Amino acid sequence: MTLIRRTVLGALAALPLAMHPITASAQETIVLGEVNSYTRLPAFLEPYKKGWELAIEQINAEGGVMGKQLEVVSRDDTGDPATAIRIAEELVSKEGAVMIFGTFLSNIGLAVADFAKQKEVLFLASEPLSDAIVWSKGNKYTYRLRPSTHMQAAMLAEQAAKLDAVKWATVAPNYAYGQDAVKAFKSELKRLKPDVEFVEEQWPPVFKIDAGSTVRALEQSKPDAIYNVTFGGDLAKFVREGSLRFLFEDRDVVSLLTGEPEYLDPLGGEAPEGWIVTGYPSMAIDTPEHDAFEKAYMDKWGEKPKTGSIVGYNSVLTIKAALEKAGSTDTAALLAAMDGLEVASSPTGPFMFRAADHQSTMGAYVGKTGMVDGAPAMVNWAYADGADYLPSEEDAAKLRPAE
Structure with missing residues (x-):
């Protein structure tokens, strides 16, 4: 009995010492939860992940935030909202994430935003563009980084009106x-050109476009111009079928996101020229901030950055700024920090998060599709400041539900 008692007491005495390194390690790390549709949308999300990984590496090499290293626990939602919610719950309850960031598809972004509201945890919606995320279904726990659908559509409408x-x-x-x-x-x-009329609308299911019937319907309506919102594989099918049927011959086309390398590069020699687009001219941007980002990205990954790279990188810059302003990982402190949060330096320039609707003022590039050295690219582009394409904060607040 004496031998057993001594063994047990010895084990108990040693237990705090054995646990101490783990506890200390946890205290030195700030865990961030990340959710995205990696297997569903690799063309955009692989560069996006490389962007946030680069930012995490740089921040940790400089000492981290509040003397702690940042750690991202990332999960693939496979493009399913229910899976995304389950993962978000695990990241918070089991992995100890102090906040969630990410998502791409709008339906998943909306689902995770609702989770954030129910569980009272901060969610930075990095990519989903639906206006509902910050307006009709906005909540106090959700902020959005990328310029919204409304913002980018307004940028294109400004050019279309000309x-x-x-x-x-x-x-x-x-x-x-x-x-x-x-x-x-x-x-x-x-609003800009009251005499315009819309003579046809086509609504193909996402990633399941019947390009032949879509193009025929557009052709039969005999429009002067087309506004296109398809992307990814749907865009490639639409471009190919439309070109075969001469749909774009002598017609203006205004196209959301088509200038992004993720969607423009795969078109190769089939890429249309002269379309008015939003996108990212990558290697053509010449500012000190972008040059530094571009060099670091290419040194690490051996490839040019894409739109997703910028979104991932700026997501982590936002999180760093919020943690530093809050001085804490407490959700209430982080929420207070996010209101009016300024990110003073980023590859795309400074931006801030509006208190009224939780939308960032990060902008987008507007230009035309063209060919440069035999490859598709954005040409004649300019940067559009997101703040110039948002309603006033007073008007935006009226679009959100009461809390």
Whole structure:
């Protein structure tokens, strides 16, 4: 009995010492939860992940935040909202994440935003573009980084209003992002040019476009111009079928996101020229901040950055700024820090998060599609400051539900 008692007491005495290194390690790390549709949308999300990994590496090499290293626990939601919610719950309850960031598809972003509201945890929606995320379904726990559907549609409407086109047709995927994109473009273009009319709307299911029937319907409406919101594989099919049927011959095309390398590069020699687009001219941007980012990204990954790279990188810059301003990982402190948060330096320039609707003022590049050295690229582009394409904070606050 004496031998057993001594053994047990010895084990108990040693237990705090054995646990101490783990506890200390946990205390030296700030865990961030990240959710995204990596297997569903690799063309955008692989560069996005490389962007946030680069930012994490740089921040930790400089000493981290509040003397602690940042650690990202990342999970793949496979493009399923229910899976995304389950993962978000695990990241918070089991992994100890102090906040969640990420998501791409708008339906998943909205689902995680609702989770954030129910569980009272901060969610930085890095990519999903639906206006509902910050307006009709906005909540105090959700902030959005990328320029919204409304913002980018307004940038394009500004350019579309300069065209002679009066009769317009639209094509967009039939879910929240596509619906918002068409609604915003129609509203902004009619405001700028009241005599325009919309003669046809096509709503193919996302990633399941029947390009032949879509192109025929657009062709039969005989529009002066087309507003396109398809992306990824749907865009490639639409471009190919439209070119074969001469749909774009002598017609203006305004196209959301088509200037992003993720979607433009794969078109190769089939890429249309002269389309008015939002996107990212990558290697053509010449500012000290972007040059430093571009060099670091290429040194680490051996490839040029894409739009996703910028979104991932700026997501982590936002998180760093919020943690430093809050001086704490407490959710209430982080929420207070996010209101009016300024990110003074980023590859795309300074931006801030509006207190009224939790939308960032990060902008986008607007230009035309063209060919440079035999490869598709954005040409004649300019940076559009997101703040110039948002309603006033007073008007934006009216678009959100009461809390």
